[in-house]
Amino acid sequence: MNAAKRAEKAHKVYAIESGTVIDHIPHPMALKVVEILGVKQDGILTVGMNFPSQRLGRKDIVKVENLKLTAQVTDRLALVAPTATINIIEGSRVVEKRPIHVPKTFRGLLRCPNPNCITNIESVSTHFVREGSESEPAVRCTYCERLYREPAQLVV
Ligand SMILES: [Zn+2]
Incomplete structure (x- = not known):
């Protein structure tokens, strides 16, 4: 076809x-x-x-x-x-x-899975920075600095 x-x-x-x-x-x-x-x-x-x-x-x-x-x-x-x-x-x-354009930063869109991250303790808006390519994005929490390779799981 x-x-x-x-x-x-x-x-x-x-x-x-x-x-x-x-x-x-x-x-x-x-x-x-x-x-x-x-x-x-x-x-x-x-x-x-x-x-x-x-x-x-x-x-x-x-x-x-x-x-x-x-x-x-x-x-x-x-x-x-x-x-x-x-x-x-x-x-x-x-x-x-x-x-779809994958932004460089995400504010308030994602939840940090780290229970000790300050964003889960105080009412701080989350902030993640994209690493990796647009087709395979990973995101890093700017507060606890952990890197997450499955960002789809973090979308709230
Ligand atoms: Zn975090």
């Missing part, structure tokens, strides 16, 4: 008039993505898991009607799905396509 045919097939499965399609989510992170997005908004939410992907082997796709991702949400998704592609749909067409 050529690329155009594949795209057409994916479009048929996920056709929406307006909203956001989050593609190239590493499997099986789709449900974590949904959890972060929240499902309180009106509109159809579709979760597709375990699609074949040349780039990732297996990928998940989340489609949310009438949703515009804020920067704060994108920052959270970045650690759960750094490979994700954001497609903004209007009038049944892709009007914007962008990769």
Whole structure:
């Protein structure tokens, strides 16, 4: 199947008039993505898991009607799905396509797993700095200086 045919097939499965399609989510992170997005908004939410992907082997796709991702949400998704592609749909067409940008720092987005970290003892907002590549990010707590290689686990 050529690329155009594949795209057409994916479009048929996920056709929406307006909203956001989050593609190239590493499997099986789709449900974590949904959890972060929240499902309180009106509109159809579709979760597709375990699609074949040349780039990732297996990928998940989340489609949310009438949703515009804020920067704060994108920052959270970045650690759960750094490979994700954001497609903004209007009038049944892709009007914007962008990769997720993994920020250099995260303030108040993550919880430090270290029970002795001051962020778990006093009401201090957490602050993490990214290390490693955007596709395989690790994060370091700037308070206790511990490095975490599974930052998706730290998203609150
Ligand atoms: Zn810490």
